[in-house]
Structure formats: structure tokens, C-alpha cells
Amino acid sequence: MHRFAGELYPICRSITGDGIRQTLSMIGNRIPLTTFEVPTGTAVFDWTVPKEWNIRDAYIKGPNQKRVVDFKKCNLHVLNYSTPIRATMSLSELKPHLLTIPQNPDWIPYRTSYYKEDWGFCLSHNQMLALKDGEYEVCIDSTLEDGHLTYGECYFPGQSTDEVLISCHACHPSLANDNLSGLAVATFLAQLLSGRDRRYSHRFLFIPGTIGAVTWLARNPEAVGRIRHGLVLTGVGDKNRFHYKKSRRGNTEIDRTAAHVLTHYSESPEILEFSPYGYDERQYCSPGFNLAVGCLMRSVSASFPEYHTSADNLEFIHPRQLAESLRVCALILDVLEDNRRYRNLNPYCEPQLGRRNLYRSTGGESIGADINARLWVLNLSDGEHSLLDIAERSDLPFVAIRDAAELLFENGLLSVVAESSAREAKPNEVLPPDISPGQRNMGRRKTAAHSREAR
Numbered sequence: 204m205h206r207f208a209g210e211l212y213p214i215c216r217s218i219t220g221d222g223i224r225q226t227l228s229m230i231g232n233r234i235p236l237t238t239f240e241v242p243t244g245t246a247v248f249d250w251t252v253p254k255e256w257n258i259r260d261a262y263i264k265g266p267n268q269k270r271v272v273d274f275k276k277c278n279l280h281v282l283n284y285s286t287p288i289r290a291t292m293s294l295s296e297l298k299p300h301l302l303t304i305p306q307n308p309d310w311i312p313y314r315t316s317y318y319k320e321d322w323g324f325c326l327s328h329n330q331m332l333a334l335k336d337g338e339y340e341v342c343i344d345s346t347l348e349d350g351h352l353t354y355g356e357c358y359f360p361g362q363s364t365d366e367v368l369i370s371c372h373a374c375h376p377s378l379a380n381d382n383l384s385g386l387a388v389a390t391f392l393a394q395l396l397s398g399r400d401r402r403y404s405h406r407f408l409f410i411p412g413t414i415g416a417v418t419w420l421a422r423n424p425e426a427v428g429r430i431r432h433g434l435v436l437t438g439v440g441d442k443n444r445f446h447y448k449k450s451r452r453g454n455t456e457i458d459r460t461a462a463h464v465l466t467h468y469s470e471s472p473e474i475l476e477f478s479p480y481g482y483d484e485r486q487y488c489s490p491g492f493n494l495a496v497g498c499l500m501r502s503v504s505a506s507f508p509e510y511h512t513s514a515d516n517l518e519f520i521h522p523r524q525l526a527e528s529l530r531v532c533a534l535i536l537d538v539l540e541d542n543r544r545y546r547n548l549n550p551y552c553e554p555q556l557g558r559r560n561l562y563r564s565t566g567g568e569s570i571g572a573d574i575n576a577r578l579w580v581l582n583l584s585d586g587e588h589s590l591l592d593i594a595e596r597s598d599l600p601f602v603a604i605r606d607a608a609e610l611l612f613e614n615g616l617l618s619v620v621a622e623s624s625a626r627e628a629k630p631n632e633v634l635p636p637d638i639s640p641g642q643r644n645m646g647r648r649k650t651a652a653h654s655r656e657a658r
């Protein structure tokens with residue numbers, strides 16, 4: 204993933220143009236990706252798809268005719284979406300168009316001007332202080348014209364048309380944590396899912412920030428209606444602990460799943476309440492949609508000094524942290540996939556587990572975690588509690604609870620109840636009857652079969 208981020212790093216991306224196209228094409232070499240082109244001027248809710256921006260070169264030449272600021276050395280040097288300019292001007296005329304970070308004088312800021320036509324250069328504060336009075340030649344060889352907004356989708360159909368959405372923004376130029384880390388983890392997560400038989404359908408979106416999410420939501424009302432759970436992925440490559448920002452609803456299955464997985468499989472994670480500032484969860488959680496979409500991050504946007512600067516580079520993200528992030532994402536998808544309700548077929552007192560070789564053979568010593576998990580599953584499997592409910596209440600990892608439930612199911616002690624998401628999503632729907640183990644073939648790891656039959 205770090206190597207892939209390194210391949211994407213030099214590309215000058217923006218919310219439109221060839222940079223994002225090239226990026227999507229490189230992602231498409233790894234996963235089945237469909238790209239969409241939406242013409243400039245298309246109305247999308249309260250927004251309009253902007254003109255397409257492309258850039259070939261940009262520089263400031265000093266009085267000695269040498270390039271003192273050079274886009275070819277770092278694409279952050281140009282105010283992203285700058286209109287073209289070729290001019291000669293004095294330093295005092297140039298200065299209003301120069302952007303720096305005085306508190307971090309060696310870093311180049313990343314700045315944009317998408318919706319107000321302007322031009323400018325970003326440079327280190329020390330670089331600016333070194334500029335001497337004189338005439339400067341300024342060139343931004345860009346175009347801002349009618350064209351298209353481009354985004355990519357990777358869709359894996361599951362047994363159900365209910366969807367899990369993974370969304371990440373693909374519009375930032377040479378910035379690693381925000382958000383090449385998200386692109387790399389999402390791409391590898393899609394590779395992991397590829398070819399698997401899953402209950403849910405999965406949709407990965409690689410879109411320009413804000414306008415891309417607005418555009419996708421405006422163009423896909425039917426798919427929007429099928430989204431049951433979603434994650435925005437960003438800033439997942441740095442060394443900070445995990446942060447999960449809840450959906451606007453705050454207690455959805457994805458919120459509880461992310462919190463559970465992070466609590467059991469990562470060091471001191473922090474769960475954050477929803478706020479209307481951040482990434483594309485703002486659009487997915489706008490009141491008209493109010494989708495169950497949260498945001499998984501390590502460092503939170505705008506909270507770390509390297510954010511939107513040249514210091515968010517390939518040294519700021521790390522293979523180990525990317526790998527941990529991928530693992531957490533895969534675990535979250537697994538919990539969503541396997542979370543279901545069972546019914547204890549022997550609800551009057553405990554069933555005799557010892558007779559079925561499901562209890563310890565010697566009385567007296569304390570029980571192990573595996574037996575404890577079985578007792579929890581049997582006790583709470585009243586048809587109302589999901590495996591995630593049981594994992595939360597017992598404070599045992601979901602995987603232990605799921606494995607216990609599968610063992611008990613295979614031993615004829617549980618039946619499967621129609622899954623929770625369908626129940627929550629369609630309260631008026633007549634649910635199929637419970638499935639008892641006698642109605643299906645026995646075997647290990649029958650989760651996919653449970654789901655098909657339960658439906």
C-alpha cells in the first residue's frame with residue numbers, strides 16, 4: 204500500500220481533470236473500476252459541476268531568470284484551480300498571490316480556489332522571505348474550461364442488494380495521509396473482497412471531495428436507498444491512534460461495529476460524536492439522506508500540523524499503520540457481514556452442554572473464554588439480540604461470539620432469525636420464519652447459507 208501511495212504521489216490531482224483520471228486509471232489496474240464523466244454545468248442539488256482544470260507547468264522566475272518557485276518540483280506550489288496567467292510584475296504586486304505558513308516556515312501549504320476564479324502560488328515562508336525586490340516573471344500554464352468531473356466506482360454484488368459503501372476522496376495532489384492512505388487502503392480492501400461470496404453488496408467510491416459526493420448522491424437515488432452501512436476512509440496511514448467519527452444518527456450498526464472492532468483490536472482508540480465539519484460524511488449524513496455512514500481516521504482532519512502541507516508526505520505514512528488500517532476495515536466488514544440474530548431452541552434453563560462436549564469435562568475450575576462465549580450466546584439468543592449486541596454486553600470480541608454461535612447452531616441448539624438490517628430497514632415487511640438447523644445441511648462456517656435461507 205505504501206508503494207502504491209508512492210506511485211500516486213507525484214500526480215497533480217484536483218476535483219476535475221487529468222490528474223484524477225490518471226489516478227483512477229492506476230486504481231483500475233488493481234480492481235475492477237468503472238469511471239463516470241459528468242459534464243461541466245450539470246446541476247447537482249444546490250451545486251453545479253465546475254469547469255475542468257488542467258495544468259502543464261507553473262513557475263515564478265526571479266530577476267536572475269532562474270525559477271524560484273517551480274511546479275515541476277512540487278505540485279503544491281500552485282494554488283489548486285489557478286486560472287492561467289503570464290505576466291511580469293514587481294515583488295509587491297506578486298506578494299498578495301503568495302501563500303505561506305509562517306508558523307512552519309519550511310513547509311509548503313496546500314491551498315485551493317475551486318469556486319472563485321483566482322491564481323496564486325504556495326511556497327515555504329522562508330522561500331518567500333528570501334525573495335528580493337525586482338521584476339518577477341509569473342507563469343501558470345493551466346486551463347479552466349468546460350469539461351467533466353470524473354469519479355470511479357467499484358461494485359461487488361452480494362447475495363443481497365443491500366449495500367456497504369466505502370468512500371474516499373481522490374482529489375488531493377501530493378499529500379500522503381490525506382488522502383493517498385485512504386485510496387491505498389480502499390483499493391486493497393476491494394482486492395480482499397474480490398471474488399468472495401458475501402451477503403452484502405459492496406460499493407467503493409473514489410470521488411473528488413464534496414462535489415464528488417454531492418454529484419454521486421444526486422445521480423444515484425436508487426443505490427442510495429440500498430446503503431445500509433458506510434465508511435469514509437481518510438488519514439489512515441500516520442502513526443496516531445484510530446479515531447472513528449460516528450454517523451449523524453450516532454448509534455447505527457456501523458457506529459457500534461467500528462467502536463467494537465477498534466476497542467478490541469487497536470490501542471486506545473477514540474470514538475468521536477458526529478459533527479458537520481470533516482469529510483464526505485457531511486454529504487452522506489446531510490438531513491435529507493441521514494445515512495449510516497461514519498468516518499475512519501487515524502489523525503483527524505485539520506488537527507495535525509502536517510495537515511494540508513508538504514509535510515504530509517510519504518515519510519508521514521507508514522506500511523505498518525496502513526496494514527493495521529486495512530485489517531481494521533476488513534474486521535469491520537466481517538462483523539457487518541456476520542452479524543445476525545439467533546434463537547435458543549432450549550430457552551427453559553440451560554441446555555446440558557457437557558452431554559454435547561461443549562463444556563469442560565472437569566468440574567470445579569473456572570470456565571474458559573470459549574465456554575463463557577457459548578453461555579452468553581445461549582442466554583441472549585432470544586431472537587431479539589444480535590451477535591453484536593451479545594459481544595457488546597459480554598465485552599467479548601465479536602469473533603469469539605460468532606464462533607460460539609456457529610458451534611451451537613451446528614449442534615442444533617440455535618436457529619437463525621431473519622437478519623437485523625432487513626428488520627430495521629423494512630419494519631412492515633413480513634419476515635420469513637426462523638430457520639432451524641434441521642432444515643439445512645450441517646457443516647462448518649455456514650454463514651452465507653444462513654443468510655440465504657433466512658431471506
Ligand SMILES: [Zn+2]
Nearest residue numbers: 375381382511
Ligand atoms: Zn484534505
